[in-house]
Amino acid sequence: MSNTPRKAPPGCLWLPDAADRLGYEPCTLRKWRLKKKGPASFRVGGRVVYRVAALDAWLAAQEAADPCSNPAIDPANAPVEAKAAA
Numbered sequence: 001m002s003n004t005p006r007k008a009p010p011g012c013l014w015l016p017d018a019a020d021r022l023g024y025e026p027c028t029l030r031k032w033r034l035k036k037k038g039p040a041s042f043r044v045g046g047r048v049v050y051r052v053a054a055l056d057a058w059l060a061a062q063e064a065a066d067p068c069s070n071p072a073i074d075p076a077n078a079p080v081e082a083k084a085a086a
Helices: 015-022 026-034 052-064
Strands: 012-014 042-044 047-051
Touching (some): 012 052, 015 052, 026 047, 047 052
Antiparallel strands (some): 012 047, 042 047
16 A cells, blocks of 8 residues: 555646646656656655646746747847947
């Protein structure tokens, strides 16, 4: 009998469910975890778990860093610099 709980802790998702929520394959999240990239995760009973809040925060950070979604960082929206007088 395993010590690993069947249900993820409250407010958390097991790796396959987290991958599904983000629209990625579980192997992608595993690779990111090994490279210390992607959303924060931890282990419970030997299984990788993600907090739903961490997944949502990671998605929000991805959106904020995308110039298409964030006009404030879009280079096309940068003010035009005046040319220096010769």
